[in-house]
Amino acid sequence: MSLTSTSLSSIVLTQFRYKMKAYIGVFLALILVQVLGIFLAILGTSFWSVSNNLYTIYFEGYSSSAVIILTFIWAFMNAILITTKAYREDDFTFVSTRISYNLANMLFLITISGIGAITALLSNGIIRLFVYFTADVDVFLALNSEVGISHYGVGLISTFLYVLLFGIAGYVIGMMIQISKLFLLLIPAIFITFTYLERLEMIVGFYFMEQSFLVFVVKVITTILIGSTFILVLSNRLEVRR
Numbered sequence: 001m002s003l004t005s006t007s008l009s010s011i012v013l014t015q016f017r018y019k020m021k022a023y024i025g026v027f028l029a030l031i032l033v034q035v036l037g038i039f040l041a042i043l044g045t046s047f048w049s050v051s052n053n054l055y056t057i058y059f060e061g062y063s064s065s066a067v068i069i070l071t072f073i074w075a076f077m078n079a080i081l082i083t084t085k086a087y088r089e090d091d092f093t094f095v096s097t098r099i100s101y102n103l104a105n106m107l108f109l110i111t112i113s114g115i116g117a118i119t120a121l122l123s124n125g126i127i128r129l130f131v132y133f134t135a136d137v138d139v140f141l142a143l144n145s146e147v148g149i150s151h152y153g154v155g156l157i158s159t160f161l162y163v164l165l166f167g168i169a170g171y172v173i174g175m176m177i178q179i180s181k182l183f184l185l186l187i188p189a190i191f192i193t194f195t196y197l198e199r200l201e202m203i204v205g206f207y208f209m210e211q212s213f214l215v216f217v218v219k220v221i222t223t224i225l226i227g228s229t230f231i232l233v234l235s236n237r238l239e240v241r242r
Contacts, residue, residue: 008100015104019082020111026078030116033074034123037067041127062131064124068159071120072166075113079170082108083178098235106228109167117160121152154213161220165207168227175234 041064081087082105176183194200207223210216 008097008103011097011100012103012107015100016107016111019104019108023082023108026081026112027115029078030071030074030112030119033070034067034119037064037070037120038123038126040066041123042130062127064120064127067123068120068162071116071159071163075109075116075163075167076170078112079109079167080174080177083171083174085178088178099232102231102235105171106231109171110164113164113167114160116163117156120159120163121156158213158216161217161224162207165220165224168224168231172227172230172234175231179234 041062088101173183173187176187191200194203207216207219210219
């Protein structure tokens, strides 16, 4: 049993290292979408004003929300991409099984989700620097609230889990499409139906409106585990060279 376990881990790590080197386009895409997100954020995220009979004060808010949202989309699209036949055939150069193939992809998704989350949060510093050098420094400093290291930790974990959640969702959808092209029609139809019936709003609220960080973590990790199990089930419908 020990030899089997060692052999599986060795195969998975070999495939994972290969993916990290070969899928350079994934990381180039991340750079492009986050640069675009920074550009959109610099244009201004929100505007409002306060006035009375004597004066009017205009406020302009900046945040890295655009970068984070585009990172979600990046994870979702690239997860779909690695399920395509062309990417699956890359694993044919290795001795592989359905389990090792999917575990290597999961490890790859976890890694790129971590990288995406870190760089998305770091982009906030670039946006702050831009505002610092282009806006009134005194006003910028006055509005810059102190944030503890624990808040950054919570933000990083939350962003990582969201990015990974979108990645797993994309992987599941990609596997379904590889099983049957009919899902190319069914999935958009389900999405439109859910939107029309306001079920999509409930799903978004379930994950994005949770007040308790611990409950949020449990929700997302449970969903990811369910998605991962579903992926293993779906993979039995696809041919993987042993």
